Amino acid sequence: MATTSLRPCGDFRTTYKADQFLLQTRWIAIWTMLAIALLGAAPALVDGYIVSLMILIGIYGIAALGLNILVGMTGQISLGHAAFFGFGAFSSAWLNSTTGIPVFFTIPLAGLMTTAVGMIFGLPAARIKGLYLAIATLASQFILQDFFARANWFSGGSSGSLAETVTIFGFPLDSDERYYYLVLFWTLISLFAVANLKRSRDGRALVAVRDHYLSAEIMGINLTKYRILAFGISSFFAGLGGALFGHYLGYVSAEGFTILLSIQFLAMIIIGGLGSVMGTILGTAFIVLLPQFMEAFTGGMLDIFPNALAGLASGQAYIKEMSVGAAIILFLIFEPEGLAHRVKLIRQSWKLYPFSY
Amino acid sequence: MLLEVENVSLSFGGIQALKDVSFSVDEAELFSIIGPNGAGKTSMLNCISGRYTPDSGDIRFKGRSLSGLKPNHRPDLGIGRTFQNLALFDHMTVLDNILVGRHHLMKNNFLTGMAYWFGGAQHEELEHRRVVEDIIDFLEIQHIRNAVAGTLSYGLRKRVELARAVALRPHLVLLDEPMAGMNMEEKEDMARYVVDLNEEWGMTVVMIEHDMGVVMDISHRVMVLDFGAKVVDGLPDEVMANEHVKRAYLGADLGEAA
Numbered sequence: 001m002a003t004t005s006l007r008p009c010g011d012f013r014t015t016y017k018a019d020q021f022l023l024q025t026r027w028i029a030i031w032t033m034l035a036i037a038l039l040g041a042a043p044a045l046v047d048g049y050i051v052s053l054m055i056l057i058g059i060y061g062i063a064a065l066g067l068n069i070l071v072g073m074t075g076q077i078s079l080g081h082a083a084f085f086g087f088g089a090f091s092s093a094w095l096n097s098t099t100g101i102p103v104f105f106t107i108p109l110a111g112l113m114t115t116a117v118g119m120i121f122g123l124p125a126a127r128i129k130g131l132y133l134a135i136a137t138l139a140s141q142f143i144l145q146d147f148f149a150r151a152n153w154f155s156g157g158s159s160g161s162l163a164e165t166v167t168i169f170g171f172p173l174d175s176d177e178r179y180y181y182l183v184l185f186w187t188l189i190s191l192f193a194v195a196n197l198k199r200s201r202d203g204r205a206l207v208a209v210r211d212h213y214l215s216a217e218i219m220g221i222n223l224t225k226y227r228i229l230a231f232g233i234s235s236f237f238a239g240l241g242g243a244l245f246g247h248y249l250g251y252v253s254a255e256g257f258t259i260l261l262s263i264q265f266l267a268m269i270i271i272g273g274l275g276s277v278m279g280t281i282l283g284t285a286f287i288v289l290l291p292q293f294m295e296a297f298t299g300g301m302l303d304i305f306p307n308a309l310a311g312l313a314s315g316q317a318y319i320k321e322m323s324v325g326a327a328i329i330l331f332l333i334f335e336p337e338g339l340a341h342r343v344k345l346i347r348q349s350w351k352l353y354p355f356s357y
Numbered sequence: 358m359l360l361e362v363e364n365v366s367l368s369f370g371g372i373q374a375l376k377d378v379s380f381s382v383d384e385a386e387l388f389s390i391i392g393p394n395g396a397g398k399t400s401m402l403n404c405i406s407g408r409y410t411p412d413s414g415d416i417r418f419k420g421r422s423l424s425g426l427k428p429n430h431r432p433d434l435g436i437g438r439t440f441q442n443l444a445l446f447d448h449m450t451v452l453d454n455i456l457v458g459r460h461h462l463m464k465n466n467f468l469t470g471m472a473y474w475f476g477g478a479q480h481e482e483l484e485h486r487r488v489v490e491d492i493i494d495f496l497e498i499q500h501i502r503n504a505v506a507g508t509l510s511y512g513l514r515k516r517v518e519l520a521r522a523v524a525l526r527p528h529l530v531l532l533d534e535p536m537a538g539m540n541m542e543e544k545e546d547m548a549r550y551v552v553d554l555n556e557e558w559g560m561t562v563v564m565i566e567h568d569m570g571v572v573m574d575i576s577h578r579v580m581v582l583d584f585g586a587k588v589v590d591g592l593p594d595e596v597m598a599n600e601h602v603k604r605a606y607l608g609a610d611l612g613e614a615a
Contacts, residue, residue, distance in 0.1 A: 016486045017479075193471035200470030200478045201463045204449070208457045211446035218406055219525065220432035220461030233467060275448075 008351065022195055039184055043177040051176045053288060058183040059245045061284040062190045064268040065277065066237025069194065071266070072275030073203065074230035075210030076125055078137040081265045083144035084235045086257030088114045088242025090148060090155045093163040093252050103166045103247055107186075110243035111236045117144075118235020119228055126224040141259050148254035160253030163246040183244055187281075190237060195277045197233075206230055207275070267324065271331045273338025282339040290327055291320040359384045359561050360405070360529055365414035367400055367585075374400040375411070376586040382529070382578075387555045387562045389572045392582035393606050398565045399441055401582070402531045405563070406438045407431050418529065432461045437527030439518045441534045441565075447507030451517050454506050455492060458524025459485045489524060496520045496550060512543040519550060523558070530554065532564040536571060544568065548575055569607065573597065581606060 013019040023029040043051050067081045092110035096103050121140035125133055148155045155161055166173040166182055173179045197203040208216040209226050217223055246252040264287060272283020298316050302309055312319070335342055360382040367375040375397045382388045390398045403409040405416055407428030416423045418434055426434075437458075446454050463485060469476030493499055496516050501509060506517060515535060522530050535551060536544045548571050554560045566572050572579060573593045580590035583605040589596055596602055 016483050016490070020479075020482065020486070022473075196473035196478070197467060197471050200467075200473060200482060201460060201465050202467035202470050204453055204457050205460055207449055207453075208446050208460075211448055212444050214408070215440060215444035215446075216457070217428045218408075218432070218438055219457050219521070220429050221457075222427075222429045229467065 020199065022192075022199070036188065040181075043180050048176055051180050053292065055176060055180055055183050055248060057281070057285050057288050058180075058187040059241050059248065060265070060268065060288060061241075061281045062187055062244070063238045063241030064265050064272070064284050065190050065194055065280045066234040066241070067265050068269045068272075068275065068277075068280045069197070069206070069237070070230050070234035072269055072273075073198070073210060074206045074227065076129070076227065076230060077134045078140075078231070078234065079134055079259065079262050079266075080121065080137040080139075080141035080144065081234070081238055082257045082259065082261035083141045084114050084118050084238035085242035085245070085261065085265075086148060086252075086254065087117055087144055088239025089163070089246030089252045089257075090161060090242075091239065092243035093161045093246050094154050096164055097161070103164050104168055104182075107166075107243040107247065108240065111240035114239025114242070115232045115236040118238070119232040122228045122231025122235075125227040125231060138259070141262055145254060145257065148257070155252070155254060158254075160251055163250055163252050165250060166247055179248055183248075186240060186244060190240070191277055191281070194237075198277065202226070202229070264324070267328050269338075271327065271338055273340030276338065276340035278343075279338050279340025282343070286327070286339065287324065290323055294320050294323040358382070359386075359419060360563070361417040362401075362405070363415045363417070365401070365404055365411045365416060367397075367404060367409060367411050373585050375404070376584075377414070378582070378585070378587050379414075380580050380587065380590055382561060382563055385555065385559060385561055387551070387564070387575060387577045389576040389579045390563065390565045390582060391567070391569070391572055391579060391606065392588075395584075396582040397585040398582055399533055400585075402438065402533055402563070402565065405529075406436060406531055432525045432527065435526075435528035436531070437522040437525035437529070438531035439515075439522045439533055439535060441537065443511075443514050443518065445506040445514055445518055445521070447505070449506055450503050451498060451506055451509070451520075452486075452489065452493075452502050454517055455489045455520050455524045456482075456485060458521040459489065462526065492520050492523050495523075495553070497546075512539050515539070515547070516550075519547075523554065523560075527560060529561045529563065532562060532566075534565050534567065536566055536568055544571060551575060 007025055011025060023032055038045075042054060063081065063085050067078060070076050070078050088110045091113040092103065092106045095101055095106040095109055095113075101109065121137065124136040128136060149158060151157070166179070173182055205216070205221045205226050206229075208219065208221055209223060213223055268283040268287045269280055270283070271286050272281070273279025295316065298312060298319055302313055331338070358381045362381065363379050365375055365378045366373070378397075378401065390401060392398050400409060404411050405423070407423070407426065410424070418436065421434070423431070446457065449457070463481055465476065465478040465481050469478045473479050493502060496519060498513065498516055498520060501513060501517075506514065509517065519532070519535060522532075532551065536547050539547065551562060551564065552575050555562050564572075564576070576593055578590060579593050579596045581588040581596060581599070581602050583601075588601050588605060589599050597607070
């Protein structure tokens with residue numbers, strides 16, 4: 001029988017507590033600590049452009065993590081995630097400007113507001129599934145987009161709204177290097193929260209609803225509650241990510257939150273791996289970095305073959321878009337379980353090398 | 358009486374799946390339902406576990422009527438079941454599958470679950486893990502504890518499903534063909550588990566099974582259904598001797614029966 005355990009030979013656990021550690025082996029724990037330390041030191045080590053990319057990966061990663069709870073864990077679908085992401089951005093700016101609550105607190109509060117909205121739009125999930133649910137969530141995308149465009153009191157209408165920068169104890173996080181730490185803080189909290197959710201009662205219930213809802217119900221799981229709860233949790237992370245995004249740019253406008261972004265969120269979790277926490281971050285990094293990489297690549301090719309590829313120069317922008325589409329298709333064909341699965345396979349073969357089992 | 362079924366009828370369109378079926382199951386009994394395919398055995402279990410709502414009649418459990426009670430509230434009362442066609446959570450590990458059975462006994466919600474180390478979720482998980490390990494020991498599935506349920510063989514999956522139903526800690530466990538598709542050895546193991554559940558763990562068992570040898574050996578009482586109607590219930594020997602049962606199900610020489 002194929003084992004999926006990453007535990008090295010001879011690493012025996014003598015208590016159930018030790019068996020349920022989040023970081024399964026000592027080396028995984030060491031690497032995680034190292035990675036967190038490196039991330040903490042990153043602004044001092046890499047240049048500003050890379051820091052700004054890392055901020056984007058963190059922000060989109062938080063939102064994608066939410067979508068992964070809904071799609072990957074609970075097996076539902078949402079084509080309106082970008083609208084919730086946008087709602088979080090507007091809510092935080094609105095809360096801050098109308099009530100004067102410091103931005104540091106309006107960011108999670110915006111998450112809560114988005115939770116409420118997400119649960120309302122998630123209500124159809126109590127009754128419908130699959131394609132029908134996809135269309136219902138598509139409606140939420142367009143309803144919210146329309147709301148952003150018309151509700152002047154909330155979003156500033158077509159002119160958008162200003163989002164103040166975050167200030168902690170009078171210390172403004174006004175540069176990328178400073179804002180990075182706020183994003184890192186929320187990203188780490190979100191990652192640990194979702195990883196913990198997965199190994200506790202309600203996380204298992206969500207997966208049970210996905211895998212076999214009939215027997216989940218017989219096991220005492222309230223299907224309606226968990227289907228709507230999944231929308232709620234997913235919207236919280238969307239709103240949190242959106243709020244961080246709004247205050248990062250300093251200006252929120254409705255144009256950024258179209259269905260294209262919703263589909264990009266779906267692409268992130270499909271490429272990363274449905275239901276996988278680390279996969280979500282890998283997938284997000286992939287989607288954020290792929291256009292950058294393609295740009296650098298085509299730019300480099302143009303430098304080397306300026307004449308032969310002259311036609312390419314005008315099409316550079318399209319190549320970026322097309323590469324995302326191609327990546328999704330290739331992943332669906334060759335690695336439908338996502339990057340997380342690929343990483344696991346690599347680790348397994350590495351662990352067993354040079355023997356096949 | 359632990360379970361009382363009174364004049365239950367159920368129909369799907371023009372098909373009468375159950376006609377006026379009444380029976381009762383006593384505390385700590387091992388009760389079997391047999392009958393030809395399409396006799397309404399699984400429909401009967403579905404009525405008890407809440408998948409179907411009977412058109413008429415009443416089902417009482419511990420003296421309390423089950424009508425109008427949602428399926429997901431029935432484990433709280435003490436009703437657990439397994440399914441005829443495997444109904445495991447295929448992408449979860451065996452351990453997680455069984456832990457889902459503890460769902461209704463656990464109190465943590467998604468917030469305390471996310472704050473695993475701070476809100477008592479860890480403590481609760483470990484407590485239930487201990488109970489689940491007892492069940493794993495009992496059903497001898499230690500070696501597949503961390504395997505993903507969908508990758509297991511048929512016989513093992515059936516056993517994991519039984520483990521999940523036991524984890525609900527039910528007073529009444531409904532087993533829908535626990536031995537279907539098994540070889541002799543697996544059947545013997547399964548029969549022993551069912552008897553142990555009944556005798557050691559004190560659970561009342563209602564079982565649907567086609568293997569007459571097993572049914573006659575381990576059941577305390579047997580009920581026969583045919584075309585949705587009850588033919589007879591009673592001690593295994595009495596049921597075996599019934600002429601109608603022989604004709605409808607066990608198969609007797611027609612000449613002899615006539």
